[in-house]
Amino acid sequence: MSEMSELIIESTSKVFAAYSTKEVVNEAEKGIWANELWNKLAQYGIVTVAVPEELGGSGGDYEDALSIVRLASRFSAPVPLAETFIANWLLAEHGVAVTNEVLTIATETDGQPFKFYQEGNGWIVTGRAKNVPWGRFAKKLVVLGEASEGGALSVLNLEKAEIIQGNNIAGEARDQVVFNQVFIPECTIIPVDKIKYEERILYSCALTKSVMMAGALDNILEIAINYSKERSQFGRPIHRFQAIQHHLALLAGEAAAAGIAASYAIHSFQKNPVSKEIALAKLRINEAAGKAAPIAHQVLAAIGFTYEHILHHNTRRLWAWRDEFGKESDWEKVITKQLQKLEKNELWPLITGVKNNQKKVETR
Amino acid sequence: MKALQIPVVELPRETENLRREIRLFIQQKIDSGLIEPKCDSWLSGYSAEFSKDMGRRGWIGMTWPKKYGGGERPSIERYVVTEEMLAAGAPVAGHWIADRQTGPLLLKYGTEKQKHFFLPRIAKGECFFAIGLSEPNAGSDLANIQTRAMKVDKGWILNGSKTWTSGAHFSHYSIVLCRTSPQDPDNRHSGMSQLILDLKAPGVTIRPIHLMTGEHHFNEIFFDDVFVPDDLAVGEIGNGWAQGMAELAYERSGPERILSTYPLLNELTNILIEQGNTESLNKVSRLISRLWTLRNMSLGIAQLLEEGVPSNMIASLVKDMGTKFEQEIPEITRLLVSVTPSVNSESLIEKYLAQSILQSPGFTLRGGTSEILRGIIAKGVIQQ
Numbered sequence A: 001m002s003e004m005s006e007l008i009i010e011s012t013s014k015v016f017a018a019y020s021t022k023e024v025v026n027e028a029e030k031g032i033w034a035n036e037l038w039n040k041l042a043q044y045g046i047v048t049v050a051v052p053e054e055l056g057g058s059g060g061d062y063e064d065a066l067s068i069v070r071l072a073s074r075f076s077a078p079v080p081l082a083e084t085f086i087a088n089w090l091l092a093e094h095g096v097a098v099t100n101e102v103l104t105i106a107t108e109t110d111g112q113p114f115k116f117y118q119e120g121n122g123w124i125v126t127g128r129a130k131n132v133p134w135g136r137f138a139k140k141l142v143v144l145g146e147a148s149e150g151g152a153l154s155v156l157n158l159e160k161a162e163i164i165q166g167n168n169i170a171g172e173a174r175d176q177v178v179f180n181q182v183f184i185p186e187c188t189i190i191p192v193d194k195i196k197y198e199e200r201i202l203y204s205c206a207l208t209k210s211v212m213m214a215g216a217l218d219n220i221l222e223i224a225i226n227y228s229k230e231r232s233q234f235g236r237p238i239h240r241f242q243a244i245q246h247h248l249a250l251l252a253g254e255a256a257a258a259g260i261a262a263s264y265a266i267h268s269f270q271k272n273p274v275s276k277e278i279a280l281a282k283l284r285i286n287e288a289a290g291k292a293a294p295i296a297h298q299v300l301a302a303i304g305f306t307y308e309h310i311l312h313h314n315t316r317r318l319w320a321w322r323d324e325f326g327k328e329s330d331w332e333k334v335i336t337k338q339l340q341k342l343e344k345n346e347l348w349p350l351i352t353g354v355k356n357n358q359k360k361v362e363t364r
Numbered sequence B: 001m002k003a004l005q006i007p008v009v010e011l012p013r014e015t016e017n018l019r020r021e022i023r024l025f026i027q028q029k030i031d032s033g034l035i036e037p038k039c040d041s042w043l044s045g046y047s048a049e050f051s052k053d054m055g056r057r058g059w060i061g062m063t064w065p066k067k068y069g070g071g072e073r074p075s076i077e078r079y080v081v082t083e084e085m086l087a088a089g090a091p092v093a094g095h096w097i098a099d100r101q102t103g104p105l106l107l108k109y110g111t112e113k114q115k116h117f118f119l120p121r122i123a124k125g126e127c128f129f130a131i132g133l134s135e136p137n138a139g140s141d142l143a144n145i146q147t148r149a150m151k152v153d154k155g156w157i158l159n160g161s162k163t164w165t166s167g168a169h170f171s172h173y174s175i176v177l178c179r180t181s182p183q184d185p186d187n188r189h190s191g192m193s194q195l196i197l198d199l200k201a202p203g204v205t206i207r208p209i210h211l212m213t214g215e216h217h218f219n220e221i222f223f224d225d226v227f228v229p230d231d232l233a234v235g236e237i238g239n240g241w242a243q244g245m246a247e248l249a250y251e252r253s254g255p256e257r258i259l260s261t262y263p264l265l266n267e268l269t270n271i272l273i274e275q276g277n278t279e280s281l282n283k284v285s286r287l288i289s290r291l292w293t294l295r296n297m298s299l300g301i302a303q304l305l306e307e308g309v310p311s312n313m314i315a316s317l318v319k320d321m322g323t324k325f326e327q328e329i330p331e332i333t334r335l336l337v338s339v340t341p342s343v344n345s346e347s348l349i350e351k352y353l354a355q356s357i358l359q360s361p362g363f364t365l366r367g368g369t370s371e372i373l374r375g376i377i378a379k380g381v382i383q384q
């Protein structure tokens, strides 16, 4: 993390506390855009962290940005911060200057890849993207597709797109975005290797989601601990019951595991944006979500089952997010592919990152 | 939560050669039939020869000062040695306790004389220690120990008994926790001291307690007016509890709380890759994501401990989760391959599976039961 990070985290915390309140999160679920929150984030230069200043960014590194993402998820911030980060990073990498606009990114195109045809000073775009995070609120969509010369990364103005609204189980906007022969003037189309970029975008999204889940897990642990101190039954706070202590210990374990997995994934991302650490982290953190959410609900009992209490902001998100950008079963397959390349007794070298001696491997 | 934050550790490049050296060393021992890898080798794999050999290579007491026979190596190198040994199932039980616990204890609290006498011998792999804590009526409730030492001229007279003492039958000494003043109901942890006990001293009787498999692993030790000279008391008289507890974080978060059944996981992976069994390999991939996470936690805590950050709570977390993981490996393995566990089998996987199943109840007991650990973790997070 860079030096500015402590400061950023502190001031960003304040922004989230003030503008990503329970009411804002609830309203977002009803379809109201958290305008003030985004404007504040933009005003403080938060949405362009890890983009160099020459390109209109705020500087800092990925670790800074991802610490902010982690924080945002603790507040269930109903804005596409992670998506905007990823989009901005991809654009900056290609020398495109970034702004504070709300961006989103598409990873599922439902077997109908986006097609771009150049015409005059613009492009004609056709395509359908599914489950686009916050699609209805975004100004632009970053999506991969095909131009006449091959794969292309595009930044599409969403003004003329058809949006079919949808939600995940946390009530977060996950929309269909449809372009049917839409002409977009002065639209950014960057030639790229599509297969490679598909992988990159998926891994980036899996990384940010993992980090968000780690943040949410941290928060449900805190909620459960605090509640166990406040709530009394049988004349004592419930944390005095050993059964509750065991719940808290297991919950702490899952939160800690998710935290370290996310940290390693972040660490690896700087060097390799499609690292196996990201795959391992999403796999482990998905598992943590499934184990931890029920524990938190058990500790809070009926009150945590209500709309009134905020526990569900985090737990419903955990249940939604574990299915986004790869379930356990999807990432297992990715790891399995790596296993299949191993020679005998090479699992340990895979885990430690240090190959065996060339010379000799045991024969059966 | 701050207390749960664990740093990312980047292993230095130099450790890569160390790893290769260790792997080659073990491979040669296996090839020449000198050792037989097994699961849970840090508790049940004993070879005096192998320990000596490790000592010769400087792989015991690696971090200790050179003047005491150590290697003054960074603690991360010790970590590498221990995890490589465990992953390979090498017989490290002989020196394990002395290297992990006794050495650091003496370095911190021992007299110069004790350090000069014991540490070089431990580092050579020639001097083994056993842990003398548990008693018939003091298991989880360790503060309830009754073994007592009475002050006499020039030393102490020890009476009582210890139980579940791993490896007492091949160890040379044991650190015995005993009462040096009567039990104080208002301060249960006071009045205890640590004595270095020569297991061959007159009045010491060691009796085997056979495991359910029939193996001789742990023991009962009886003390009948055993004389322990003054210069074998460790640290301060009356401070035994605090001295003993200080090392618990090392004991609880090491790779031995994650890797006890690793040889089985390796063999399972070998077989499934050979079979091209993708379905089942997916289950292995899941296990690997857990192992990767646990190892990273363990490494991070090793670094925190090196920096002097108190980590008892997260170390307990690693032990609770890590030992559960160790137990899971055989449970998952048996459903993925059609083999019959047997300790006598010619097939590695059948043998490792049998060892893992039969040793697994101990994983979540030794070094503090999971129930006790969860109590520590919960109290730790509640205090935050």
Ligand SMILES: Cc1cc2nc3c(=O)[nH]c(=O)nc-3n(C[C@H](O)[C@H](O)[C@H](O)COP(=O)(O)OP(=O)(O)OC[C@H]3O[C@@H](n4cnc5c(N)ncnc54)[C@H](O)[C@@H]3O)c2cc1C
Residues within 6 Å of the ligand: B130, B131, B132, B133, B134, B135, B138, B139, B140, B141, B163, B164, B165, B166, B167, B218, B361, B362, B363, B365, B366, B367, B368, B369, B370, B371, B372, B375
């Ligand atoms: C393989 C192995 C090797 C060992 N090696 C050594 C050794 O070398 N030296 C040594 O001194 N000891 C050794 N031990 C002993 C070990 O430390 C004890 O087994 C352990 O501390 C538990 O004590 P106990 O067996 O008496 O169980 P008990 O303490 O009697 O526990 C019985 C059950 O009650 C539970 N329980 C107890 N108290 C509480 C509580 N407050 N809250 C909730 N649940 C509770 C326990 O978790 C357990 O499930 C070894 C044990 C094993 C299995």
